[in-house]
Amino acid sequence: MIKGSAPGRISGLAGDSGPERVLIAASFVNRVGNGLFNAASALYFTLVVGLPAAHVGAALTIAGLTGLLAGIPGGQLADRHGARLIMTAALTVQALSMAALVLVESWAALTVVATADQIAAAAGGAAWGALVARVGGERPARFRAKLRTFVNLGVILGTAGAGTAVALDTRAAYVALILGNAASFALCAALLLLLPRYPVLPAPERRRRWLAFSDRPFLTFTALYGAMGLQYPVVSLLLPIWISEHTEAPRWTVAALFAVNSAFCVLLQTRIGSRVETLRDGGGAFRAAGLLFLLSCPMMALAAHTPVWAAVGLVVAAVFVHSLGEVWESSAGFALGFGLAPDHAQGQYQGVLGLGFSAGQALAPVILTTVVLGLGTAGWLLLAVFFAALGTAGPPLARWGARTRPGPDVTTEAEARTTS
Known part of the structure; x- marks a missing residue:
């Protein structure tokens, strides 16, 4: 009930x-x-x-x-x-x-x-x-x-x-x-304009103006997050070209995969994302995303080597797994991107994170179309290993970040472990 x-x-x-x-x-x-x-x-x-x-x-x-x-x-x-x-x-x-x-x-x-x-x-x-x-x-x-x-x-x-x-x-x-x-x-x-006028948070007296550029854990995460962002054009750019040029799947599959990707992200985001709160949670979510992409990319590659009826089912299943990874990856981005930033400098930190992500998106089309499509099935497997390797860096990065923060998230994680 x-x-x-x-x-x-x-x-x-x-x-x-x-x-x-x-x-x-x-x-x-x-x-x-x-x-x-x-x-x-x-x-x-x-x-x-x-x-x-x-x-x-x-x-x-x-x-x-x-x-x-x-x-x-x-x-x-x-x-x-x-x-x-x-x-x-x-x-x-x-x-x-x-x-x-x-x-x-x-x-x-x-x-x-x-x-x-x-x-x-x-x-x-x-x-x-x-x-x-x-x-x-x-x-x-x-x-x-x-x-x-x-x-x-x-x-x-x-x-x-x-x-x-x-x-x-x-x-x-x-x-x-x-x-x-x-x-x-x-x-x-x-x-x-309907929001409250939130007061500007005071910054510590002795601080660097561009604090984010001296925060090595955050800069490392920015680089990892920008690289992991290559997963977004996989569904919007790489897979449609792969389907049309290398598989026997009908062309309407391209439209169907967009619907599947969007629908699963809408249905799963709140259920999964609401559980990813601390830096430790974010590191684990980042690793989970990498492992899911490790599974989804070979499934997409395999569609080129199966009959038409199997190719359609395999592509839809691969997009589901990939969408699940996308939800975990975005949840990790929220937890680590916001959790590593001090409250008084959230805007500056989000600007740096946005720059890293946008740079990755700018490079993604040329990387995906030349390397992955150029190598064919081997390119897909290489991409899968790349995502998995990025994901494995999540937990140690979270621990590094927690050790170098002033304390609130460390306390939160300790309390979470005590109550779990």
Whole structure:
């Protein structure tokens, strides 16, 4: 028998406090808009505006690389002036720059507008991390897991809406997607005004301004997390190419695997992520993710050597295992990324972590398409071992981090072991 009323269960899933529910709602709205835009933006600029695909790619690459430079200063501003203020300002800039995209008719204009958007996105992302740390309260892992659940759900709904526009294939439909994303940024900024004005946390008198750059355990984790982030394009980029070029599976399998990946992440994130709270938990979760990827990658490779009926089932099963690993990996990222950072410097630390992750995502396409696809089955096996090796570093990294922290997480872990 399931205890509790349906409204009570829904309220619990949506957050344990008013600020949590506000931030979850803001995240959901924003990600619906992102899903609307990201799934069809390239088609708009190439088919409607008429820019060559190479020009669009170059503009977005320049914008992305420039934006990387804004994350750490944005996080520092959030620590010194308040995360809500910086996040609201960044969202306002993104709303304006996104709306301006409907006026873009040249490569230069696209580059300028996209660069403004990416600078605001990077600065806002670091401030967002600091805001999440403040709102999380006594059960930060539980809140972050719920937040990611609604983020994933928002992307799914937004992507479904984008599919409708792509099917219509008209300028009006694509413009509606862009303006819808702009509206999502504006609404997200408005929702953040409902949050309390959290006071800026005082920093110790004797401290380095850029503390994160001298924190060796955190920098090590940033490098590991950025490298483990290669797992995200495995499903979105590598596997679709592998299916279409090396397996007998029908092409609709590509769409099905996206649905399977998204659905499992939504269903499992809160259940698993809410249990990953301490640094010790995060280290174990990171190792579990590596072991799951060690299993999923060979399954994907094996699909090229099986009959069509077996290839479909094998790919779906592999994506399920990979999705489970993704949930453990993101939970580890929350526990270690936030747990290693001092409260007064969360924005700065999240900026550094975001830079490391974004750098990994920028390198991922060339690594996956040249190394893995170039080596074929051997490439998949090499990738599996790579993920597993990264994962094994999780527990010792967590212990190293715990030894070098001032004490709160160490105390928490000791209490957890005593009560377990």
